[in-house]
Amino acid sequence: MLTFGRLITAIVTPFRADGSVNYEAFGRLVEGLIDAGNDAIVVTGTTGESPVLSGDERFTLYREALRASAGRARIIAGTGGNNTQESVHLSRRAAEIGVHGLLQVTPYYNKPPQDGLVQHFKTIAAATPLPNILYNVPARTSLNMAAATVARLSEIDNIIGVKEASGDMDQIAEIVRTAKAAFQVYSGNDSDTFLVLALGGVGVISVASHVVSGEIREMIDAFVEGDIERARRLHLHLLPIARGLFPPGWANPIAVKAALALAGFDAGKPRLPLLELPAEHRQKLQVILQAYKLDPFLHALPVSA
Numbered sequence: 001m002l003t004f005g006r007l008i009t010a011i012v013t014p015f016r017a018d019g020s021v022n023y024e025a026f027g028r029l030v031e032g033l034i035d036a037g038n039d040a041i042v043v044t045g046t047t048g049e050s051p052v053l054s055g056d057e058r059f060t061l062y063r064e065a066l067r068a069s070a071g072r073a074r075i076i077a078g079t080g081g082n083n084t085q086e087s088v089h090l091s092r093r094a095a096e097i098g099v100h101g102l103l104q105v106t107p108y109y110n111k112p113p114q115d116g117l118v119q120h121f122k123t124i125a126a127a128t129p130l131p132n133i134l135y136n137v138p139a140r141t142s143l144n145m146a147a148a149t150v151a152r153l154s155e156i157d158n159i160i161g162v163k164e165a166s167g168d169m170d171q172i173a174e175i176v177r178t179a180k181a182a183f184q185v186y187s188g189n190d191s192d193t194f195l196v197l198a199l200g201g202v203g204v205i206s207v208a209s210h211v212v213s214g215e216i217r218e219m220i221d222a223f224v225e226g227d228i229e230r231a232r233r234l235h236l237h238l239l240p241i242a243r244g245l246f247p248p249g250w251a252n253p254i255a256v257k258a259a260l261a262l263a264g265f266d267a268g269k270p271r272l273p274l275l276e277l278p279a280e281h282r283q284k285l286q287v288i289l290q291a292y293k294l295d296p297f298l299h300a301l302p303v304s305a
Contacts, residue, residue: 002184003131003160004074004101005039006203006220009210010047012253012260013061015268021057022268023064029265030068032297036213038073039203041065042103045078046140047207047253052271058090062097080104080135084120088127095128102132103163103205108141114149121153131158133205137165137188140251147174154179163188163205169195176200190216190242194235197223207256208242211263212292237291244288247281255285262286263298 011033014025030041043065044050044058053061058077065075077094079102081087091102104124112120125132134153138144144166153159162179164172165188176185176199187196190208197203197220209216219234245255251274258277260267262285269276277285 002039002202004076004133004184006224007038007209007213007217008040008042008076008186008203008205009033009038009213010042010045010078010103010205010207011065012210012257012267013044013048013053013057014266015271017268019271021053021061023060025265025267026061027064027068029267030065032265032295033209033213034069034073035297036209036295037217038209038213040074040076040100041069042076042078042205043099045103045135045205046105046137047256048078049253049271049274050078050081055090055093059093059097062094062099066098074100076101076103076133078103078105078135080106080124082107082110084123087120087124091124091127091130095130099130101160102128102130103135104132105135105137106141106143106145108143111143114146117145117149118152121159122156125156125159129158131160133184133186134159134162135165135188136162139165139167144168144171147171147178150175151178151180154183160184161186161202164196164201165189167192169199172196172201173199190245191239194219194223194231197231207245207252208238210256211259211289211294211298212238212241213295215293240288241292244285247277247284250277250281255281258282259285259289260298262289263294265298 014022016022077099079090136145161184185201187193187204193204223231
């Protein structure tokens, strides 16, 4: 049994024109993503611009996600950071609100040693009974969590998986080989999902699923059902959108917010220090989107105020 399923979206946080969180639009997006086939939603991950959200905004987003999901999908709160005690505090509050799990990103900037990572995640995991997913994204944090470290952490009962966004298939294979048997490895990059599944991973924590959940779901299901050739073709078909949502020099979630707007749902501008995607990149993204069956719910959603 998978704790959180195979397709999980790390959801954006919609903002209004005045920069405030648009909770109504957020709730509609949660409902739409579940309708499109997501098993779980990560709220206040880095795709949700967690570094620029206040505590009150975070907690309101968790409540709204639980309300909008109405028990149809699991809600995972991104409560990780580079301050262990702050992550403990956020994790406890999220647990009190009623989320189903927690996502813990590798600490950034302060660059702890691998033993420090073990103690950091062990301390956070001990703060609540909720299942925790680790998140390794060295391109954003400047620190790689080694496979041996993940294997050690997999022995902690409520550390149940990892979102692996290193892009290092050898490292991911070593995690699958050495971690506890029930440990669940998720691709953290849409462009790696098929490869991670082939190595023994269980699914993806996705960004592209904001607009093509249906096609990603189809690819994963084909793989799980043993139709590897079909899954391979679908994976290759999805590569342009996976790459197009991460244009060089424009950090996530800049491009996915632009993609949502182009698909019919305005999630607002990112908060500073992030900027909107420039017009020339939006035009390229629009061309890419035309090659896909965009999720039908997007056209039924009213735009943000």
